[in-house]
Amino acid sequence: MKLYYTTNNRASAVVLQDIPVVEYMELYHDLSERMHDTRYHVAHYFATEIENGLRFFMLVLDDETGEVLITSFIPDYYAEGLASLTAVHPQFHPFEREMHELYGIPFDSHPWLKPLRFSHDRRDRSSTMDSYPFYEIEGKELHEVNVGPIHAGIIEPGAFRFICDGEQVLHLEIALGYQHRGVEGEMVKSDNRLRQTLIAESIAGDTAVGHATAYCELIEKLAGVEVSKSLRLERMIAIELERIAMHLADTGALATDIGFQLYQVACEALRTVTINTTQAWCGNRFGKSLIRPMGSNHPLTEAKIELIRKNITDVRRRYCELREDILEAHTLLARFEQCGLVPKSEMERIGGVGQAARASGLKRDIRHTHPSGYYAEMEHTPIVKSECDVMARLATRLDEVIQSADYVERLLSGYAPSKDIAAPNYEAQLKGEALSFSLVEGWRGEICHVALTNGDGRIVKYKVKDPSLHNWLGLAIAVRSEGISDFPINNKSFNLSYCGHDL
Amino acid sequence: MLVVALSITGVINRTRALLAGRKGIRFFQHIYNVRLQLRKGSVYSTTTTALFRIAPVVYLGSTLLAFLFIPVADLEPLLSFHGDIILVAYLLALSRVAIVLAAMDTGSSFEGMGAAREALYGALVEPALMMAMATLALFCGYSSFADIFSTAQEMDVNLSIVLILVAYVFFIIMVIEAGRVPVDDPKTHLELTMIHEVMCLDYSGVDMGLIHIAGWLKNAIFAVIAANAVAVTISFHWWFAAPLAIIVTGVAIGVVESLRARNKLSRNITYILTIVAMAALVLLTGFLLIQNIEI
Numbered sequence: 137m138k139l140y141y142t143t144n145n146r147a148s149a150v151v152l153q154d155i156p157v158v159e160y161m162e163l164y165h166d167l168s169e170r171m172h173d174t175r176y177h178v179a180h181y182f183a184t185e186i187e188n189g190l191r192f193f194m195l196v197l198d199d200e201t202g203e204v205l206i207t208s209f210i211p212d213y214y215a216e217g218l219a220s221l222t223a224v225h226p227q228f229h230p231f232e233r234e235m236h237e238l239y240g241i242p243f244d245s246h247p248w249l250k251p252l253r254f255s256h257d258r259r260d261r262s263s264t265m266d267s268y269p270f271y272e273i274e275g276k277e278l279h280e281v282n283v284g285p286i287h288a289g290i291i292e293p294g295a296f297r298f299i300c301d302g303e304q305v306l307h308l309e310i311a312l313g314y315q316h317r318g319v320e321g322e323m324v325k326s327d328n329r330l331r332q333t334l335i336a337e338s339i340a341g342d343t344a345v346g347h348a349t350a351y352c353e354l355i356e357k358l359a360g361v362e363v364s365k366s367l368r369l370e371r372m373i374a375i376e377l378e379r380i381a382m383h384l385a386d387t388g389a390l391a392t393d394i395g396f397q398l399y400q401v402a403c404e405a406l407r408t409v410t411i412n413t414t415q416a417w418c419g420n421r422f423g424k425s426l427i428r429p430m431g432s433n434h435p436l437t438e439a440k441i442e443l444i445r446k447n448i449t450d451v452r453r454r455y456c457e458l459r460e461d462i463l464e465a466h467t468l469l470a471r472f473e474q475c476g477l478v479p480k481s482e483m484e485r486i487g488g489v490g491q492a493a494r495a496s497g498l499k500r501d502i503r504h505t506h507p508s509g510y511y512a513e514m515e516h517t518p519i520v521k522s523e524c525d526v527m528a529r530l531a532t533r534l535d536e537v538i539q540s541a542d543y544v545e546r547l548l549s550g551y552a553p554s555k556d557i558a559a560p561n562y563e564a565q566l567k568g569e570a571l572s573f574s575l576v577e578g579w580r581g582e583i584c585h586v587a588l589t590n591g592d593g594r595i596v597k598y599k600v601k602d603p604s605l606h607n608w609l610g611l612a613i614a615v616r617s618e619g620i621s622d623f624p625i626n627n628k629s630f631n632l633s634y635c636g637h638d639l
Numbered sequence: 640m641l642v643v644a645l646s647i648t649g650v651i652n653r654t655r656a657l658l659a660g661r662k663g664i665r666f667f668q669h670i671y672n673v674r675l676q677l678r679k680g681s682v683y684s685t686t687t688t689a690l691f692r693i694a695p696v697v698y699l700g701s702t703l704l705a706f707l708f709i710p711v712a713d714l715e716p717l718l719s720f721h722g723d724i725i726l727v728a729y730l731l732a733l734s735r736v737a738i739v740l741a742a743m744d745t746g747s748s749f750e751g752m753g754a755a756r757e758a759l760y761g762a763l764v765e766p767a768l769m770m771a772m773a774t775l776a777l778f779c780g781y782s783s784f785a786d787i788f789s790t791a792q793e794m795d796v797n798l799s800i801v802l803i804l805v806a807y808v809f810f811i812i813m814v815i816e817a818g819r820v821p822v823d824d825p826k827t828h829l830e831l832t833m834i835h836e837v838m839c840l841d842y843s844g845v846d847m848g849l850i851h852i853a854g855w856l857k858n859a860i861f862a863v864i865a866a867n868a869v870a871v872t873i874s875f876h877w878w879f880a881a882p883l884a885i886i887v888t889g890v891a892i893g894v895v896e897s898l899r900a901r902n903k904l905s906r907n908i909t910y911i912l913t914i915v916a917m918a919a920l921v922l923l924t925g926f927l928l929i930q931n932i933e934i
Binding site: 303391 | 821826828831
């Protein structure tokens with residue numbers, strides 16, 4: 137029997153009947169074997185209510201062929217529990233924890249089914265943030281340091297519990313959920329697609345364009361609409377502008393954390409130019425209102441094309457100089473090199489994605505492996521570093537800014553304002569009884585949205601995955617055996633989203 | 640002397656702003672801030688004891704007392720007696736003990752870490768301080784700051800290079816004591832990386848103001864001693880030494896803070912020990928030079 141329905145990131149929505157319903161143990165054995173191969177990693181895994189029980193869906197990505205394997209299973213209502221895949225492949229841990237939290241599914245032999253984000257609709261209401269089961273180690277020499285959930289500065293809430301031996305970190309546990317707003321529930325509450333777009337933009341404030349693009353591509357697949365080439369191109373420019381701005385901000389933030397004022401102010405200045413360019417384009421510095429389903433309210437005009445080209449060329453030139461300086465600053469290198477190592481093997485095990493995974497030698501980039509939109513029409517070469525340290529995560533940023541700036545310059549040279557960009561359409565009829573997903577490489581990594589529709593073509597289930605969900609564990613691994621005072625630079629080198637995780 | 644204490648922070652801020660291409664805050668903004676704090680009340684954590692409340696006063700008191708023993712070139716200090724260099728060293732140590740104990744008293748894990756770091760660096764930097772002072776005492780045969788600097792100007796030119804090195808040692812000690820880059824970063828908001836700042840996290844209002852004032856005085860003590868040592872070799876007048884202390888130390892710290900990253904915390908120990916080694920070398924060289932001259 138076929139275990140998976142095979143599709144890809146460009147195909148239209150899948151009819152639910154086409155997705156095989158398999159025996160869990162069969163799937164379990166197949167995945168236990170299959171996931172040992174680096175080319176596969178899990179993109180989403182969730183359960184949804186059906187009559188008399190739950191249907192589980194899983195999306196597995198094949199990076200070699202660009203295929204997406206979709207499968208589902210319906211366990212017996214009276215089944216005792218499911219064998220845990222996390223025990224074999226830790227990359228399943230957030231998904232299994234989420235399902236345990238929401239539906240109380242006991243995954244046998246799962247290492248520790250801790251609450252993931254304390255969803256409003258969690259099953260066990262007695263489990264609260266105050267009773268989060270932190271890991272503890274006994275020992276007279278050890279001490280615990282609790283940081284957060286409220287932090288100094290302007291970052292989001294999240295609790296970090298360190299177990300230290302003197303200055304050395306033995307263990308870091310990250311407890312999140314403080315930013316939970318119930319995004320997935322809000323997405324299905326109303327059929328108003330403008331409202332849904334706005335919610336998608338707000339999933340993570342720093343990835344507004346990325347999440348909005350994921351939502352729009354998903355809706356377009358469900359509606360069976362193919363958008364024009366110019367619109368695809370303009371969306372790509374928007375995503376790359378966001379990437380440039382965020383990578384610049386992170387380069388500056390890393391400099392701040394080591395007290396290096398000069399690079400900090402230089403990066404801040406460049407980031408301002410970049411986000412102001414986005415503002416000149418669509419009226420919002422973070423690209424909100426720029427991405428809309430099936431069309432755009434802000435097609436590029438002659439003047440805007442010129443402005444973006446001019447500014448990005450300028451940013452690129454200045455950033456190139458800065459990049460040379462950073463790579464030669466020995467006090468900076470002394471802090472970043474060989475600090476916060478996440479070896480490639482660990483990154484594979486936890487299913488790391490995006491820029492952090494590429495810094496650890498994993499070639500995971502949706503733009504390359506599962507391209508959609510304009511990326512499908514061009515050749516993208518992911519920037520991969522093998523050093524696995526903070527410096528590697530900085531170096532991928534340094535290179536990706538230049539790469540993205542090149543893309544923007546190349547795409548805009550010779551691009552004339554297009555007439556075939558329609559106005560947004562929020563009314564299109566969606567395919568009924570279907571599953572639609574979208575994969576987008578945001579600046580942080582792989583964004584995956586999945587939606588299920590009912591017979592009327594109404595979205596009844598919406599699942600969001602921000603790359604942070606995978607990568608938070610990477611941060612915990614990075615700081616092991618590092619000095620506790622190096623935690624901030626490790627944290628910045630990942631710069632993960634709290635609200636993207638907490639939804 | 641007081642002017643030196645009040646101005647150094649202003650010069651540092653100015654230099655940093657200039658190098659960052661910013662307009663920067665007012666020159667005396669730090670004084671306005673402290674004035675504001677002194678007018679406010681204090682909030683105390685319920686886990687603290689009387690120790691916590693006394694500490695800022697002891698911290699400021701002992702620093703202030705030490706401050707009174709320091710001459711500015713030809714300006715006599717308010718207090719002076721034979722052997723006061725030892726007293727100054729231990730008054731500074733006392734101030735450190737007070738603030739470390741207060742930090743431990745809060746029971747916060749951050750402050751505990753900060754206290755451990757401060758105690759370690761304090762212990763490491765003390766030999767450097769002692770040896771640098773000993774070098775000065777050795778040259779002049781006196782053991783009070785006032786006597787040292789008033790007789791030092793008649794000394795041999797050979798010794799001036801050693802004196803400049805002594806000044807450098809005092810400057811680095813100041814960087815360490817004041818918690819500036821590369822040892823510590825006073826501008827950071829990251830509790831985990833702080834040394835000095837993290838110990839004052841629970842203080843507010845008046846107490847915080849007192850701690851800031853003590854910090855300025857401490858800076859001034861080291862800056863002025865360093866400036867004195869240089870002034871001896873060039874021009875031994877207060878109008879030369881005081882601006883030297885303000886401008887050179889202020890600009891140097893501001894430039895360093897803008898143009899380099901701070902050390903990895905574990906590297907600080909090496910950094911401090913380097914200064915200790917340098918102080919030892921200076922003392923040895925000074926000793927040999929003195930011997931030669933007498934023979």
